[in-house]
Amino acid sequence: MSEIRQDLSSKDWTIFATERSRRPSDFKKTKEKKFSNEYEKKCPFCKGNEDMTPKEILSIKSGRNWSVRVVPNKYPALKPKKDYGRSIGRHIEGPYLSIDGVGSHEVIIESPKHNEDLYNMKLSQIENVIKAYRKRFITLSCKGNCQLIVIFRNHGGRAGTSLNHPHSQLAAIPFVPGFVRNKLYESERYFNNSGRCVYCDIMKYEIKAGERIICDNKDFIAFAPYASLSPYSVQIFPKEHQACFSEISEGNTKYLASILGTILKKLYYVLDDPDYNYVIDSAPVGQKGNRHYHWHLEIFPRLSTRAGFEIGSGININTVLPEKCAKSLRDYNV
Amino acid sequence: MSEIRQDLSSKDWTIFATERSRRPSDFKKTKEKKFSNEYEKKCPFCKGNEDMTPKEILSIKSGRNWSVRVVPNKYPALKPKKDYGRSIGRHIEGPYLSIDGVGSHEVIIESPKHNEDLYNMKLSQIENVIKAYRKRFITLSCKGNCQLIVIFRNHGGRAGTSLNHPHSQLAAIPFVPGFVRNKLYESERYFNNSGRCVYCDIMKYEIKAGERIICDNKDFIAFAPYASLSPYSVQIFPKEHQACFSEISEGNTKYLASILGTILKKLYYVLDDPDYNYVIDSAPVGQKGNRHYHWHLEIFPRLSTRAGFEIGSGININTVLPEKCAKSLRDYNV
Numbered sequence: 001m002s003e004i005r006q007d008l009s010s011k012d013w014t015i016f017a018t019e020r021s022r023r024p025s026d027f028k029k030t031k032e033k034k035f036s037n038e039y040e041k042k043c044p045f046c047k048g049n050e051d052m053t054p055k056e057i058l059s060i061k062s063g064r065n066w067s068v069r070v071v072p073n074k075y076p077a078l079k080p081k082k083d084y085g086r087s088i089g090r091h092i093e094g095p096y097l098s099i100d101g102v103g104s105h106e107v108i109i110e111s112p113k114h115n116e117d118l119y120n121m122k123l124s125q126i127e128n129v130i131k132a133y134r135k136r137f138i139t140l141s142c143k144g145n146c147q148l149i150v151i152f153r154n155h156g157g158r159a160g161t162s163l164n165h166p167h168s169q170l171a172a173i174p175f176v177p178g179f180v181r182n183k184l185y186e187s188e189r190y191f192n193n194s195g196r197c198v199y200c201d202i203m204k205y206e207i208k209a210g211e212r213i214i215c216d217n218k219d220f221i222a223f224a225p226y227a228s229l230s231p232y233s234v235q236i237f238p239k240e241h242q243a244c245f246s247e248i249s250e251g252n253t254k255y256l257a258s259i260l261g262t263i264l265k266k267l268y269y270v271l272d273d274p275d276y277n278y279v280i281d282s283a284p285v286g287q288k289g290n291r292h293y294h295w296h297l298e299i300f301p302r303l304s305t306r307a308g309f310e311i312g313s314g315i316n317i318n319t320v321l322p323e324k325c326a327k328s329l330r331d332y333n334v
Numbered sequence: 335m336s337e338i339r340q341d342l343s344s345k346d347w348t349i350f351a352t353e354r355s356r357r358p359s360d361f362k363k364t365k366e367k368k369f370s371n372e373y374e375k376k377c378p379f380c381k382g383n384e385d386m387t388p389k390e391i392l393s394i395k396s397g398r399n400w401s402v403r404v405v406p407n408k409y410p411a412l413k414p415k416k417d418y419g420r421s422i423g424r425h426i427e428g429p430y431l432s433i434d435g436v437g438s439h440e441v442i443i444e445s446p447k448h449n450e451d452l453y454n455m456k457l458s459q460i461e462n463v464i465k466a467y468r469k470r471f472i473t474l475s476c477k478g479n480c481q482l483i484v485i486f487r488n489h490g491g492r493a494g495t496s497l498n499h500p501h502s503q504l505a506a507i508p509f510v511p512g513f514v515r516n517k518l519y520e521s522e523r524y525f526n527n528s529g530r531c532v533y534c535d536i537m538k539y540e541i542k543a544g545e546r547i548i549c550d551n552k553d554f555i556a557f558a559p560y561a562s563l564s565p566y567s568v569q570i571f572p573k574e575h576q577a578c579f580s581e582i583s584e585g586n587t588k589y590l591a592s593i594l595g596t597i598l599k600k601l602y603y604v605l606d607d608p609d610y611n612y613v614i615d616s617a618p619v620g621q622k623g624n625r626h627y628h629w630h631l632e633i634f635p636r637l638s639t640r641a642g643f644e645i646g647s648g649i650n651i652n653t654v655l656p657e658k659c660a661k662s663l664r665d666y667n668v
Binding site for chain 1: 494
């Protein structure tokens with residue numbers, strides 16, 4: 001009999017079908033290792049090729065050289081409006097509505113070196129990446145049209161990467177989609193009933209239970225969520241209540257960098273460099289400081305394929321219990 | 335500037351980023367053609383290997399032989415409870431809730447032949463597949479624990495198929511997930527405001543506009559939805575208002591079979607045998623006959639990869655406008 005678990009924050013369900021389960025090693029791919037150099041002539045993100053990207057938005061220095069660069073995405077899904085006012089073009093066609101694709105779509109180039117990656121970077125380099133996230137998040141939060149900022153990273157072909165040079169992306173969106181609104185709504189209901197943040201309660205319980213915890217440090221904790229959507233997905237939460245990613249302090253960034261690097265290193269070795277996505281799930285910019293949401297970073301290794309059942313029902317089938325995932329990641333020392 | 339379109343029924347948004355777009359031919363894969371035989375010795379779904387599947391639930395005959403068989407999935411995500419009452423085991427762990435994985439997970443074997451597929455089957459064979467869907471849907475609707483039935487088909491590796499023999503699947507689920515509840519809620523709001531089914535209104539407008547229509551017949555119409563979630567996705571609707579798939583009459587099945595076969599043939603030739611999923615999106619079994627929902631079949635060719643942006647925001651980025659998709663499918667004569 002499989003087990004169907006409810007996510008306490010979204011109230012959505014995940015089916016755990018462990019009879020369909022596979023051992024961690026079964027997820028391993030037999031892919032070719034990429035032996036690339038520090039510099040690749042055709043890579044627009046490599047040091048020395050700065051003129052191949054659109055005009056730089058931000059650069060974090062390390063000594064005389066850049067350590068992290070932020071540039072506009074060359075093929076943006078959303079583009080800034082020159083006059084960045086609050087109004088966005090709205091268009092009616094029969095019963096339908098559309099709006100102009102106003103917003104931002106940026107690339108965070110995480111290193112001058114082509115052959116580095118977050119799992120093997122120096123802590124100070126990862127910290128610079130987080131600092132760039134934070135700066136862009138805070139700056140874009142002030143734009144009139146921006147309602148939600150999504151920071152995400154695609155690693156490997158199954159996760160949708162088109163360029164190997166280490167990078168993440170940021171999108172500033174002019175509305176709050178239903179998917180996010182639903183999570184806000186459920187966490188607000190929980191707050192109304194209990195007077196507490198549902199995510200703070202989850203963390204408190206997870207620390208007590210222990211079996212889904214992977215690791216923690218002064219400011220952050222990482223665990224496999226009770227109703228995790230897919231095998232080996234991991235959530236990283238700030239221990240202090242913070243609704244919006246912009247509430248992370250400059251001093252906190254080091255601790256986020258440290259736990260993120262640790263988790264990615266564990267995943268790299270336990271699952272043999274899995275393709276993955278991670279996203280920073282934050283309250284909308286207009287809800288900074290709210291009492292009921294709690295930003296977090298969630299990593300989704302791409303080990304299974306979303307098929308017709310998931311598309312039709314919105315329910316995920318997960319073949320690995322989070323307790324098992326947490327144990328194998330916790331036990332692997334990096 | 336990209337265009338962000340709102341889906342009138344779900345009120346969710348899709349970003350159309352046509353600057354990222356590619357021509358239909360760019361989606362074509364250079365995959366090896368499968369030259370398989372009518373009979374494969376190791377295939378549990380082939381005629382002659384009937385003892386390799388769990389015990390048959392239903393069989394549709396053609397003369398003396400079976401044409402379509404329904405069997406339990408050997409690795410089910412959900413399993414029937416022997417005493418099929420309304421109660422399902424509920425379990426509490428700290429603040430969390432889980433329920434037993436009670437339900438059904440069945441496989442519809444669409445043909446005795448290994449090397450057939452829906453796009454090249456005889457109409458009578460496709461009709462038998464639809465008849466099997468209908469029979470199982472109606473039977474499972476009466477089970478006490480069943481709230482939602484999802485019929486789906488995974489075609490090709492990118493769509494999550496593990497067996498090549500033509501087959502689809504059915505899952506009977508003991509709750510209505512948030513994803514479905516949201517669509518029901520939005521269509522009910524629309525009905526409350528207008529007194530009309532939002533899907534009937536969409537169909538009426540699409541027929542008037544014409545540019546997103548692909549084809550139709552006496553009882554069904556196929557078009558590319560205004561805010562389609564992914565390139566070349568197609569919706570097939572019964573023209574008459576029907577909330578639940580169980581409302582399809584025995585006589586209707588022929589027309590659904592015919593339009594489904596036509597669309598799959600068009601997709602096969604225009605996109606060179608794309609991997610795809612299709613799902614039948616129906617009102618929950620307890621809402622048969624409601625005025626505001628309208629069941630339909632939706633096909634999702636798997637041409638793009640869901641990445642961090644989609645996972646984090648719940649918003650899809652689509653690189654092909656539905657008008658363009660409809661034109662190329664409409665213009666290809668089968």
